[in-house]
Amino acid sequence: MTTQELIAQIHKKKSFLCVGLDVDTDKIPAHLLKEEDPVFAFNKAIIDATAEVTVAYKPNIAFYEAYGIPGWKALRKTIDYINENYPEIFTIADAKRGDIGNTAAMYARAFFEDLGFDSVTVAPYMGRDSVEPFLDFENKHTILLALTSNPGAFDFQTRDLDGKALYKRVLETSATWKNSSNLMYVVGATKAEYLREIRRIVPDSFLLVPGIGAQGGSLEEVCRYGMNENIGLLVNSARGIIYASGGTDFAEAARTEALKLQAAMTAFITE
Numbered sequence: 001m002t003t004q005e006l007i008a009q010i011h012k013k014k015s016f017l018c019v020g021l022d023v024d025t026d027k028i029p030a031h032l033l034k035e036e037d038p039v040f041a042f043n044k045a046i047i048d049a050t051a052e053v054t055v056a057y058k059p060n061i062a063f064y065e066a067y068g069i070p071g072w073k074a075l076r077k078t079i080d081y082i083n084e085n086y087p088e089i090f091t092i093a094d095a096k097r098g099d100i101g102n103t104a105a106m107y108a109r110a111f112f113e114d115l116g117f118d119s120v121t122v123a124p125y126m127g128r129d130s131v132e133p134f135l136d137f138e139n140k141h142t143i144l145l146a147l148t149s150n151p152g153a154f155d156f157q158t159r160d161l162d163g164k165a166l167y168k169r170v171l172e173t174s175a176t177w178k179n180s181s182n183l184m185y186v187v188g189a190t191k192a193e194y195l196r197e198i199r200r201i202v203p204d205s206f207l208l209v210p211g212i213g214a215q216g217g218s219l220e221e222v223c224r225y226g227m228n229e230n231i232g233l234l235v236n237s238a239r240g241i242i243y244a245s246g247g248t249d250f251a252e253a254a255r256t257e258a259l260k261l262q263a264a265m266t267a268f269i270t271e
């Protein structure tokens with residue numbers, strides 16, 4: 001998907017909501033456990049209930065890898081279901097990969113070519129040659145970890161490197177790489193106060209912002225400091241939406257939560 005198509009969809013749906021599909025079989029409604037593929041059954045119901053107000057889905061790959069081969073099958077069915085039924089929706093493989101160049105190229109093939117995701121999250125710490133193989137793919141997007149939502153972000157990312165915080169070096173340096181227009185960045189909603197500064201460095205890039213809902217980040221602050229003239233944000237919520245109810249009404253409850261977030265987002269979108 002092109003960035004322009006993503007922007008058009010945001011304006012059409014008046015939403016920049018990304019729903020996280022982080023499926024834990026200990027948390028899904030008990031009646032689904034009788035299904036042949038409970039993870040896919042859960043995702044399908046969540047997707048159908050939320051697609052109208054959602055512009056991106058983000059399965060975190062850990063939640064599929066944890067179930068071995070059945071988990072990978074559920075992931076493939078999920079991405080195929082989205083691509084076949086909701087091709088206008090942007091898909092993110094939250095895999096946080098990063099390795100030497102020839103290995104990175106295989107990760108890129110796995111997520112972009114084989115699975116057919118629009119984007120993948122990548123850790124920047126092995127540097128240019130570990131990221132550029134992802135950037136070679138046209139109309140595919142590499143979402144680099146910049147300033148993450150967890151408390152451990154302060155262990156390294158905000159530390160000084162030659163007079164500048166490491167996360168700022170990541171933003172500045174990556175922007176000089178080949179095909180850097182295919183880059184987006186992860187910035188945690190719990191770090192909203194950094195967004196003004198981040199926007200000075202990457203004014204035009206899309207930011208994937210996890211950390212509202214269960215992690216306590218503020219949507220209002222993210223919008224106030226992080227929005228650019230193309231909106232430029234994909235705000236993710238997983239647990240706050242997909243586990244809104246543990247009963248048979250789980251999909252309806254997820255839709256209600258997604259609608260609440262979309263309504264809050266709409267207020268920030270000016271035509």
Ligand SMILES: O=c1ccn([C@@H]2O[C@H](COP(=O)(O)O)[C@@H](O)[C@H]2O)c(=O)[nH]1
Pocket residue numbers: 020022060094147148149150186187188210211212213214215236237238239240
């Ligand atoms: O900095 C980061 C990077 C990624 N994540 C991921 O986003 C979701 C958040 O889920 P919630 O349930 O809405 O908290 C999850 O997949 C994380 O691994 C993040 O939280 N922070």
